[in-house]
Amino acid sequence: MELLLASQWRSLTPADAFNRHQDLGWKSKLVHVSGFADFLSPQVQDIIVPADVVIFQRNILHRVLLDAITYFQGLGKPVVVDLDDAYQMLPWSNPAKNFWHNSPYPNPNGETKPRGALEFLEEGLRLSNGLISPNRLLLKDFEYASGASYYLQNYAEPEWWTNLPERAELKEKRGTTGKIVIGWGGSVSHYDSFWGNGIREAAERICRRHPEVVWLICGNDDRIYSHLPISNTQKARQLGVAPQDWPKVVAEFDIGVAPLAGPYDQRRSWIKGIEYLLGGVPWIATTGEPYRDIAHLGTLVPNGADAWEDALEDKITNLKREQDIARDKIPLAQQSFIVDNQLHVFAAVFNKIKADFQINNGLPGIIYGKARADFEPEPYDPATVYEKEGLHPKPLIADEEMIKRQTANLNFVEKWAGTMPIVNGVPVVRALTYDLIQLVNRVPYDG
Amino acid sequence: MTADEKDRIIVVSGSKDFIPIIKRLASKGYKFMTVDQTFAKTLADLDLPSAPLSEAMAGVQDRAAYETIKILNAAQKPTSVQAPTTNVSEFMRNNAPIYLYSRIMDLNMVLLALDRVQPELIMVHNDVEPLLRCVALWARHNKVPCLHIPHAIYQDINRGGPGTDVHDIVTASHLAAAGPFQRDWYVKRGFPAKNIRETGLPQHDECTKQIPQRGEARRLLKLDSHRPVVVYVATWPQATNLMGINDEWAVCYLTFLQAIRQLPGVQVIVKLHPRAGQDNFNWHKQKADEANIDYQITAIHNQHILQVADLVFAYGGSNFLLEAASVPGVRLVTTHGYEDDNEVLKIPIDLEMMQRLIQVALSMPAPDMLPFRLKYIGIPDGRASERIADFAEELTNAKGKIQRHPVTGRGSKTVSSELSKVPG
Secondary structure, eight states: OEEEEOOIIIIIHHHHHHHHTGGGSOEEEEOOHHHHHTTTSHHHHHHHTTOSEEEEESOOOSHHHHHHHHHHHHTTOOEEEEOOSOGGGOOTTSTTHHHHHHSOEEOTTSOEESSHHHHHHHHHHHHSSOEEESOHHHHHHTHHHHOSEEEOOOOBOTGGGSSOOOHHHHHHHHTOTTSEEEEEEOOGGGGGGGSSSSHHHHHHHHHHHOTTEEEEEESSOHHHHHTSOSOGGGEEEEOOOOGGGHHHHHTTOSEEEEOOOHHHHTTOOSHHHHHHHHHTOOEEEESSGGGGGGGGGSEEEOSSHHHHHHHHHHHHHTHHHHHHHHHHTHHHHHHHHBGGGOHHHHHHHHHHHHHHHHHHHOOTTEEEEOOOTTOOOOOOOTTTHHHHHTOOOOOSSOHHHHHHHHHHHHHHHHHHHHTSOOBTTBOGGGGGHHHHHHHHHTSOOOO | OOGGGGGGEEEEOSOGGGHHHHHHHHTTTOEEEESSHHHHHHHHHTTOOEEEGGGGOTTOHHHHHHHHHHHHHHHHSOOSSOOSSHHHHHHHHHHHHHHHHHHHHHHHHHHHHHHHHOOSEEEESOSSSHHHHHHHHHHHHTTOOEEEOOSSOOOOOSSOSTTSSGGGOOOOSEEEESSHHHHHHHHHTTOOGGGEEEOOOGGGTGGGSOOOOHHHHHHHTTOOTTSOEEEEEOOOOOTTSGGGOSSHHHHHHHHHHHHHHTOTTOEEEEEOOTTSOHHHHHHHHHHHHHHTOOEEEESOOHHHHHHHOSEEEESSSOTHHHHHTTSTTOEEEESSSOTTOTTEEEOOSOHHHHHHHHHHHHHSOOOOOHHHHHHHHOOOSSOHHHHHHHHHHHHHHOTTOOOOOOOOSOSOOOHHHHHTTSOO
16 A cells, blocks of 8 residues: 655655555655646656555645645545644744745635635645644644544654764763753744743753753754853753754753743644653653653653752752663663554554545445336346347257367367467467357357 | 576466465565566566566567468468368358467467576466466476466356366466365366365455454445345356356346345345456446346455345356355355355246345355365465465476476577578
């Protein structure tokens, strides 16, 4: 069975994993959104039409993509949308807010509406056969449009999270040997995550009490680093790295943090938590939906400066114990969060998507006939049915005679074929006995 | 194909039932060439090492044409073989060359391609259809093992005993038999018993694997879960035997439709053969409409249909009944065939009898089908493909593998150069 996915975590990682394990019965292809837009092109169709499930990852941003959804549904394909971000409640600090909320939306009547990209997204969800998301709140948010909801988390690349260098080695390279590194990394969508939840105040208190602590802030958003109210001697900056190199940065952390603030953050996936687990890093996160399923494998705190301070203090005071526990959890993390080990989860979701589509749309290739109340068929008379229907009855000849004639026909055809020239020693015309006997059998018998 | 790969080539016919077998053999390093062009694409899409046999046909056209002309010339001459009737004699004289003209060139190309490929083994799903008998004949002449993995279990229905029907002609050297019934069937037709292995057939492996739940299958097929479901297995006439050239199959269907009209609670699915063709489909649909019943008609979704069926009705010895026997609780009904098997109820083509017996059958519990299955399809453990793959591998590795005869006439020869040697 085939998937089509149109991002690293949501698309590339699971797609590659399925293709590595085709014995499970699934394989996957990725098509760029521009390919979906060109859905009538033979080359694009060669890729898409064999698929069993088509997944649009996020970017339903043009009317032609809505047409593509309808088109592939017409070919009997379930088309589902995948979303891993709460586009409907992007904070102002997120550079994408303007695009999703304010770009013009040209509808078929030529009118332009605000909330441009969101309108397309909602219309796409309504057309689709369901929504896949790594967050249950997000599924609930869009239930009004999507109908069916499918919960499917993120899972990590196997090669990136194996054979990681030792923490001591990584710290020596950065020059943080002897320090306690509290680490965090994220994209430009995380600015609000450090406000309003007390982590900045807790960081200040911890740093005053523990001069050996260094906060390592990773990512390309300078604001989080700059606005952390601690001395420059106790914070360091790591710019963004390629995805495959990120695990080596995580593995350097003595303690990892994953603060959340507000409803937007509550709609994230569990990525940070599983990264810490795979990296053998003791971690603290805000209580909530993103880390609910792995709460027992980390420390979750309600937001507030005191709660964060207490949790950080506990980790620092008992660092060796915490790091030993985190290291012991790595095998479990590998089994539970590496994508190749969890493909059955994906397969179950995709099979459900297929089954739901079939139940809602019926199986293809079946014609349904309905009796009509206003129609009375002609009476059936077995004595005249052959004549009436123009059918050929069995000849009134004894079976023994029929067998004799058939045997004679068959022997003749085989012998005749055997007198024909051979080709490289092979009596090739004999291969045609099967067809020839059917022709000869239909010759009227002249006795 | 590289020279190193040549010794590990298996030529296969285009049966999708072979795919699990091919997968197993591919994992052991075998490569495949397909007689059927489309099947080559199917295997390529599954990333199995394969190519169409046509890839080995480059440059053989001239030689194939030369051989074709020789055959066509011979076909136009009076034959020494006595025809059974004057009409047949005249038919052959007037029509045989025309028929051969359209077919023999393809077969000659296949033979010459096989001469080049020199496979270790040939696997076919029957050895009677022209292309497949052609490759089997090549195998026989070149003493290459040819394994017949039957696509169906034949019975003596609408025909006489051994030696009277085209399906009795055995060309393959080895047979993977479904079970004891099929083994005996072929032994009676002269197949050497020592070359037959009871492996089960790959198409029956699916029956033992997980199939949809009955409730879900009924939902998928939009059926009422409280009313009985009768599946009618449609067919069409075949002219391979004089005793089958009639339309009793059609009257059986028409009678069935009338019987169902008098059983208003019954839900009907008409299951067509996947290769039945559009005319066959249209005819079955039209007659169901004329009978004014509720019905579904389809050529696919076997597994779902079997899961929802309470009773499966087939004209003659349909193999679909063997698949149905794998589903607990399904009652099997036929007009003829399975004569010695009490598990299959026989119903005459009579409206009143048919209606009553369908009603009675639906009210009876289904019999235990295990002995029936063991007889026809062997041990139902879902491992037929494994056993057949092992058998195939043995055939390619067997000690004392048959010495191949040196093949003469290889290499390209132009038509003109050969014709110049033909006297007169």
